[in-house]
Amino acid sequence: MEIVPTTNPTKKQEVGLDELLLRKAELRQQIQQQKHVISTSSQRLLSPASISSYVVGSFQKSMNLVDGLLIGYKMVRSIRRLIRKFM
DSSP: OOOOOOSOTTSOOOOOHHHHHHHHHHHHHHHHHHHHHHHHHHHHHTSHHHHHHHHHHHHHHHHHHHHHHHHHHHHHHHHHHHHHHHO
């Protein structure tokens, strides 16, 4: 729900007590829904499965980096050998 300013501020809209109570109930309902969304999101983020997958993923990334460096080193070494052989 969006609050839109009125163009004519001289007219005041009368709001009854029942309307205020209904609006308050709607807002409480929205707050409860947001609390539920926040709690489920935090449980999902802090679950052991997500933490372990993060650890395994970071370990796998570091191993890929090491593997790439070793392959690069071996390629440079083999190219140097080929250059020395032909010269």
